[in-house]
Amino acid sequence: MLGHDASFGHIHAVKMTHDESLPLKRTGYLAVALFLDERHDLVILVVNTIQKDLRSDNYLVCAALTASCRLIGEEAIPAVLPQVVELLAHPKEAVRKKAVMALHRFYQRSPSSVSHLVSNFRKRLCDNDPGRRLPTSYDYHQMPAPFIQIKLLKILAVWVVVISKQVDISETTSKFLKSDSHNLKYMGIDALGRLIKINPDIAEEHQLAVIDCLEDPDDTLKRKTFELLYKMTKSTNVETMNKVFEHAGDLVNIRVAHNLMRLIAEGFGEEDEGADSQLRSSAVCRLLSPHCGGAKASFFVSADNMLGFGEYGTADGNIQLRILLGRYDVAEAHPTDDTVRSYAISAI
Amino acid sequence: MIHFVLLISRQGKVRLTKWYKPYPQKERSKVIKEISTLVLSRGPKMCNFVDWHGYRVVYKRYASLYFCMCIDAGDNELETLQIIHHYVEILDRYFGNVCELDLIFNFHKAYFILDEVLIAGELQESNKKTVLRLVTTQDSLVEAAKEESSSLRSIIAQATK
Numbered sequence: 001m002l003g004h005d006a007s008f009g010h011i012h013a014v015k016m017t018h019d020e021s022l023p024l025k026r027t028g029y030l031a032v033a034l035f036l037d038e039r040h041d042l043v044i045l046v047v048n049t050i051q052k053d054l055r056s057d058n059y060l061v062c063a064a065l066t067a068s069c070r071l072i073g074e075e076a077i078p079a080v081l082p083q084v085v086e087l088l089a090h091p092k093e094a095v096r097k098k099a100v101m102a103l104h105r106f107y108q109r110s111p112s113s114v115s116h117l118v119s120n121f122r123k124r125l126c127d128n129d130p131g132r133r134l135p136t137s138y139d140y141h142q143m144p145a146p147f148i149q150i151k152l153l154k155i156l157a158v159w160v161v162v163i164s165k166q167v168d169i170s171e172t173t174s175k176f177l178k179s180d181s182h183n184l185k186y187m188g189i190d191a192l193g194r195l196i197k198i199n200p201d202i203a204e205e206h207q208l209a210v211i212d213c214l215e216d217p218d219d220t221l222k223r224k225t226f227e228l229l230y231k232m233t234k235s236t237n238v239e240t241m242n243k244v245f246e247h248a249g250d251l252v253n254i255r256v257a258h259n260l261m262r263l264i265a266e267g268f269g270e271e272d273e274g275a276d277s278q279l280r281s282s283a284v285c286r287l288l289s290p291h292c293g294g295a296k297a298s299f300f301v302s303a304d305n306m307l308g309f310g311e312y313g314t315a316d317g318n319i320q321l322r323i324l325l326g327r328y329d330v331a332e333a334h335p336t337d338d339t340v341r342s343y344a345i346s347a348i
Numbered sequence: 349m350i351h352f353v354l355l356i357s358r359q360g361k362v363r364l365t366k367w368y369k370p371y372p373q374k375e376r377s378k379v380i381k382e383i384s385t386l387v388l389s390r391g392p393k394m395c396n397f398v399d400w401h402g403y404r405v406v407y408k409r410y411a412s413l414y415f416c417m418c419i420d421a422g423d424n425e426l427e428t429l430q431i432i433h434h435y436v437e438i439l440d441r442y443f444g445n446v447c448e449l450d451l452i453f454n455f456h457k458a459y460f461i462l463d464e465v466l467i468a469g470e471l472q473e474s475n476k477k478t479v480l481r482l483v484t485t486q487d488s489l490v491e492a493a494k495e496e497s498s499s500l501r502s503i504i505a506q507a508t509k
Contacts, residue, residue, distance in 0.1 A: 182395040187426065220395040 177209035182218055189213060189224045196228070349469035350428070351403060352379070353462065354416040355451070360384050363413065363451050364458055368469035387414050397425045408432045412448055435465050438476050442483065460486065 176188030192206060213225045352371070355364035362380055371379065386398055387407045398405045400418070406428040407416040415432045419425070436446075438461055443450045451458050464479045466472055473479050 182393060183397070183426070183429070186395050186397060217391075218394040220398055223399060 174206060174209070177206055177213070182216075182221060185213055185216070186221055186224055189221070189228050193224075193228045349420060349423075350431075350466060351418040351420075351469060353466065354380065354383055354414075354418075356380075356384050356387065356414045356416065357448060358388070358412045358414070360388060363448065364455060364462070366459070366462055366466070368466075383416055383418075387416055396429060406432065408436075410436055413451070431466070431471055434471075434474065434476070435462065438465060438479050441476065441480055457483075457487075 174188075176184045176191065179185065179188075188206075189210070192210070210225060210228065213221050214229075216222060216225075349368065351367075351369050353364070353366040353368075354362070356362055362384075365376070365380065367376065383400070383405060386400060386405065390398070390407075392409075396407055398407070399421075402421060403418050404421055404423070404425060405416055405418050406425050407414050408429060409415075415436065417428050417432060419428050439451070439458065440446045442457070442461060443454070461479065461483055464473060464482050473482075
């Protein structure tokens with residue numbers, strides 16, 4: 001509870017749910033939902049109360065349903081299921097909605113117990129009452145605020161991949177990428193990533209914007225851009241991509257370079273081995289130079305992985321490894337010492 | 349789905365936590381610590397989404413409070429931002445110009461409202477008026493029950509004297 005251990009209070013909370021008076025009961029349910037989860041032993045005591053409350057007259061039913069979403073584990077589902085199903089037909093819309101959610105949650109826990117209700121669900125979905133819609137079918141196109149229009153365009157971009165219509169999407173994504181807001185840039189990169197699958201050329205137009213994102217101080221944006229570049233590598237020229245990677249390798253962030261090495265290792269797996277190894281060795285040399293201190297060990301581990309992965313049997317490969325080990329000895333002793341050495345040895 | 353909701357103050361104090369998946373106590377404190385350091389160290393101009401352990405944490409800062417929600421990697425991040433804003437607007441309308449103190453002294457009400465907005469890690473109600481109506485109805489029911497019980501008690505107390 002707010003970071004402090006409150007286990008002494010758990011049993012009191014359970015007792016409160018048994019209480020007749022409404023405020024105590026509500027607080028009890030709240031506390032129980034916060035403290036316990038379906039694996040806790042005390043839940044058994046609460047299940048009976050939930051059953052009783054699910055049959056009760058007033059809004060309490062809602063509290064019970066909310067609690068049951070949290071607390072009912074696989075074994076307890078049969079105990080509560082019949083009442084919840086009954087509640088699907090409750091006159092109050094809010095109760096019906098919670099019943100649907102509770103059933104959805106039960107389904108996540110144990111598909112078999114709820115499968116016979118699926119046809120029932122379908123009928124409900126077709127019903128007019130908008131309050132009963134399952135969350136997956138939430139239609140965000142109905143959101144009122146105007147500034148959401150841009151977000152709608154983004155969501156449309158996602159849907160477009162499904163419907164495969166490309167008409168205004170490149171315009172929208174370029175708008176996103178040029179925008180000042182980091183969030184929108186992120187969404188632009190995300191949209192590009194999805195669009196790559198249907199139209200590989202589309203990224204060429206936005207290359208500049210993508211490079212800008214690479215140089216952004218924001219961690220998340222950089223990682224997203226790398227994922228995009230990785231997706232692009234599969235379909236575009238290796239040399240151009242490598243130039244991009246080298247350019248990116250000059251950036252200071254070490255963790256980002258770690259991701260980068262991984263991407264190179266995976267991305268270049270398909271390409272021609274000869275030209276490939278040349279490029280990789282040059283990339284590795286360029287990338288090794290600016291780095292210093294910090295997460296060096298993990299970086300080397302990943303570099304070793306990459307080299308081992310590329311089956312570096314050549315002389316070039318051995319020189320690489322020696323350089324790596326040389327640098328490594330200069331650095332301080334590190335706990336992952338042995339791991340790196342073993343990787344190096346196995347790579348040889 | 350949303351895995352958990354976390355409200356952290358600028359100083360790193362936890363104001364509200366709601367877990368939609370079973371997390372043992374130790375793991376909860378670990379998660380809170382990690383997310384706090386992750387989110388509090390972000391600059392003002394950075395993305396509102398952070399990758400974390402295969403999930404994504406969407407956060408938004410309102411004055412001195414950070415509202416964080418952890419979602420699956422495949423979920424729509426802007427949607428989650430919108431959910432956070434939706435919750436904050438409801439809180440604002442309920443408390444009238446809400447501030448962190450309101451959430452400190454009325455944390456139980458904040459939880460009740462959150463339970464009406466999110467259930468089992470999904471958005472439950474996207475209409476602010478409906479949520480407010482439900483919560484105020486529940487409040488009045490509770491008030492009525494309190495009054496009733498206190499009056500009965502006084503009657504019984506008198507009767508047994």
